[in-house]
Amino acid sequence: MNQKEKEAYIIKQYQEDEQVMVRIFIQWCHEHNLDPERVYHEAYPAQAPNSLLKKLSEDGESFGMTIDSGTLIHVLQVFGNDELAYVVSEYAKK
Template sequence: MNEKQLAEAYERDENMMILVFAQWCVNQDLDPLELYAKAYPQQRLNESLKKTVEELIVPKNESEHIPDQTVIAVLEMFGNIDLAQAVHEVIAGRKQ
């Protein structure tokens, strides 16, 4: 695999991570852009996340269930520790 193929594979995987996160948010009645902004207040809007929300997200009732642990694992795998922490907080708040 050459560098270009590696970069494309990483980008594809990163886009899948964004989709999993955004769809999980919608399934939890959360705004993915809002939760991202909470996790990364110093960053401007993530264009990939915005595009995913606008183009790829399906309504909650049309989506497969995404387990909490899946979204956390995918976020952590890509180094989005702050976002994984924000998801943890939502889950903890939901269980109270």
């Protein structure tokens, strides 16, 4: 595998992992009767709507399991979404 192939592989893996993170977030929001796009906007009010979040929300695919708030917060932090993790933690306290 040459350098270009390695880079493409790494990018592809990151994008797949990012999709899993977004799906976990969507699942958690649905379990708590929250609109994922509204919660995301609370965390990042200056950003444009997240196209991946919108696409996956419309997709409606579910994991078929309950997502623990602590697990979601950890996953969000791994991806550097600290602001979103904070907003989720505030909702989890309610």
